Amino acid sequence: MKTQLYIGQSSLRGALVKYSNRFNLLEVRAELGRLPRPTLLRRWRDEVPSDFVFSIMLSREVGRLGPNFQTELELGLQAADSLKAKWMVVQTDPTIGPSQRSRQRLQSLFAQVGAEGRNIAWEPHGVWQEDEALMWTRELGVHLVRDIFRGDTISQDIIYSRMPGIGTSSRMSAGALENAANSLSLAAEGYIVIGGDAAGKASQYLRGLIRDDGSMSSFRQSDARSQEVFDELTTEAYTDEFDDGLEEDLQDSTFTSDDEEAGSDDTDDSLENDSMPDDEVSDPDENEGESRRLSKKRQGVKRK
Numbered sequence: 001m002k003t004q005l006y007i008g009q010s011s012l013r014g015a016l017v018k019y020s021n022r023f024n025l026l027e028v029r030a031e032l033g034r035l036p037r038p039t040l041l042r043r044w045r046d047e048v049p050s051d052f053v054f055s056i057m058l059s060r061e062v063g064r065l066g067p068n069f070q071t072e073l074e075l076g077l078q079a080a081d082s083l084k085a086k087w088m089v090v091q092t093d094p095t096i097g098p099s100q101r102s103r104q105r106l107q108s109l110f111a112q113v114g115a116e117g118r119n120i121a122w123e124p125h126g127v128w129q130e131d132e133a134l135m136w137t138r139e140l141g142v143h144l145v146r147d148i149f150r151g152d153t154i155s156q157d158i159i160y161s162r163m164p165g166i167g168t169s170s171r172m173s174a175g176a177l178e179n180a181a182n183s184l185s186l187a188a189e190g191y192i193v194i195g196g197d198a199a200g201k202a203s204q205y206l207r208g209l210i211r212d213d214g215s216m217s218s219f220r221q222s223d224a225r226s227q228e229v230f231d232e233l234t235t236e237a238y239t240d241e242f243d244d245g246l247e248e249d250l251q252d253s254t255f256t257s258d259d260e261e262a263g264s265d266d267t268d269d270s271l272e273n274d275s276m277p278d279d280e281v282s283d284p285d286e287n288e289g290e291s292r293r294l295s296k297k298r299q300g301v302k303r304k
Helices: 016-020 038-047 069-083 100-113 130-140 174-185 199-209 224-233 284-303
Strands: 004-009 025-030 053-058 087-092 119-124 143-146 158-166 189-196
Touching: 004 199, 016 038, 025 069, 025 189, 038 069, 053 069, 053 189, 069 100, 087 100, 100 119, 100 130, 119 130, 119 158, 130 143, 158 174, 174 189, 174 199, 189 199
Parallel strands: 004 025, 004 189, 025 053, 053 087, 087 119, 119 143, 143 158, 158 189
Antiparallel strands: none
């Protein structure tokens, strides 16, 4: 069986249409002051192929279940509706440890996040042991974000994983990539978020290691092009080439708090930036109204 691979980054580099020619997954962080307005997100959904996957990374405030987490959760759910996101990612703070109180709070959070039938990828930080976290995911009905680049091969149907940044300051070993490919070859679906400047080449190499029949090709058995790609990846100074030109949809921040100004800086080509053109800046009143509308809609569904 051929593994369905979805590989992408945690921020947009360049125009979305060009990005979607290289990747088929984009993780979008739903942080106050960084998230594009709903009209732009819906346009993004229309610009990519139907099988392109959007994943919403919920904010740090949600991850620590802070006093304002419900407001920022609604922001993330609104973004998921606009993008028709398949995944919601929850990174919990180290203060959320393996206790009965944490279990109850996470159960309530995951019930809200998964209310529309979306997949939830949980990435716990802190004192968690993997076996314990896996037990919780089975009980709570979510997927654990796994490290498939180190350690033993993982055998499960669906994998969501994060690959650390690679590029100018780090080198990628053949063993790490083969570890990942071994686990992916056993899965029906794999979702991989790759950091760093060499994400395009890492994606190409990973795909080259998994044969069409789903079996695994070793580094020595991989074709000449895959070996060439690997040689580039393990060159310390290597980075992917990106178009650095200004594009109309190279966005980052649109939803701002009352004490922030949108569009005050020059727009650049990364979702890491905090500025964008005025006509793409999210109106807090508009988002608040949209959030209330969606919240009432969800409450109506629950009552039914």
